[in-house]
Amino acid sequence: MQTTKTHVALLASPGMGHLIPVLELGKRFATQNDFQVTIFVVATDTSTVQSQLRNLPNPHLFNIVSLPPVDISALLDADASIVIKIIFMMRESLPALRSSISTLKPRPTALFADLFGTEAFQIADEFEMLKYVYIASNAWFLAATIYFPTIDKRLQEEHYGRKQPLMIPGCRSVRFQDTLDAFTDPKDQLFDEYLRIGLEMVTADGILVNTWEDLEPTTLASLRDGISKLLPIYPIGPMVRTMGSSHMSENSSLLEWLDMQPTESVIYVSFGSGGTLSANQMIEVAWGLELSQQRFIWVVRPPMDNDVSGSFFKVGDGSSDGTPDYLPDGFLTRNAKMGLVVPDWAPQAEILGHASVGGFLSHCGWNSTLESIVNGVPLIVWPLYAEQKMNATMLAEELGVAVRPNEMPTENLVKREEIEMMVRRILVDKEGQALRSRVKELKHSAKKASTKGGSSYNALSQVAKQCEMSLQGLMAKVMG
Ligand code: UDP
DSSP, X not given: OOOSOOEEEEEEOSSHHHHXXXXXXXXXXXXXXXXXXXXXXXXXXXXXXXXXXXXXXXXXXXXXXXXXXXXXXXXXXTTOOHHHHHHHHHHHTHHHHHHHHHHOSSOOSEEEEEGGGGGGHHHHHHTTOEEEEEESSOHHHHHXXXXXXXXXXXXXXXXXXXXXXXXXXXXXXXXXXXXOGGGSOTTSHHHHXXXXXXXXXXXXXXXXXXXXXXXXXXXXXXXXXXXXXXXXXXXXXXOOOOTTOSOGGGXXXXXXXXXXXXXXXXXXXXXXXXXXXXXXXXXXXXXXXXXXXXXXXXXXXXXXXXXXXXXXXXXXXXXXXXXXXXXXXXXXXXXTTTEEEEESOOOHHHHHTSTTEEEEEXXXXXXXXXXXXXXXXXXXXXXXXXXXXXXXXXXXXXXXXXXXXXXXXXXXXXOHHHHHHHXXXXXXXXXXXXXXXXXXXXXXXXXXXXXXXXXXXXXXXXXXXXXXXXXXXXXXXXXX
């Protein structure tokens, strides 16, 4: 009978979209497996991250270690992409991670690093820890990332040079217009970093992915048949925040307003933790919502031209007073009865879980996508950056739970008439009902996967078992 608790360490890269699924995984290890959990967070000074960490609903479940901030300004141009900045911050944090792990008692038996943390595997090796990648996205994204570095240079060139689809054996291919930014320019530093990440991933003891068997059966089967024959893949999702994740006192008026609206009548509009629209696009969204004559909650932040992820490290800095000057004159007054405009940050898990919400216009970050699915809310897809275009295609074309604009919002201005029409398609038209019943099926399959005996529950138990066995092995070694 084992008496010492198994201790695992999780490493989250900067950004709310990365931190949230890691916190959920930590919570699951603590509650489902009774593990001791240490979560390493690479520090950023965004007020949202800090306030989330201060206000965790279950702080006793794990130990959070904020690694000291690193200065990457001398290493990169100021206009380097957000992903490159994250990669460099992770790299520069490795010495602090190493020294912090060396002080932990008992020493963790495993390290779970997200996509941008795979360089920390060298530290896991030094301390004889198991090492896992935690892909806080879906299996299709995992397949693209792990497969790309292994293919012939000529096939890579077909994709980025001749804009041909990226064929992934056994999986849906990735159209060039949906592809990852990292796969578009071999001269960009990001291209090489992604190749490195893909190669490092296969050195892990296993890969956890935030999806579930019934959501992506074909992709998971082909991953297992192909590239990952020797590398176990564990679909453990959906790992999502649920109601009760936010401190509601600040948001009680918002929920009171929702309480007064008819069932499934409100469209929630949000572009994630960092998504930003251009000034002209903000105006079109505002008019589209107004013309639709439907109820809405819209999380706004100041527009930025030519930077779709411009708010990634800036969330929480905006003003919270008055009508933002980037919205059409009189917008708030004209729409006072029909909608709410929330500056910067809203309690998304609570909003999507509210019965009055009937649709989500989303940038399709994977957390937002899952939060919509587990609440049975159909989507209007509005992908901006990272793997969001792939997610949008999956939602609209494969899963059948979303409508999409005719052209990519990153390529062309989506006009107010089209926005008005998409909102009505989701909230008013028969089409919306069909999408809603499909997404509710997915909601049930998600629930089934996560409950005791379900595929994701079992997959996480298998990972936990490996960690426990490793601990027993280490203890046996110490006892001689
Ligand atoms: N989120 C939130 N309130 C907001 C914006 C975002 O609570 O106003 C949360 C959202 O619920 C999700 C995460 O932040 O859990 C965003 O992650 P996602 O993967 O959707 O997108 P990213 O921000 O990484 O692009």
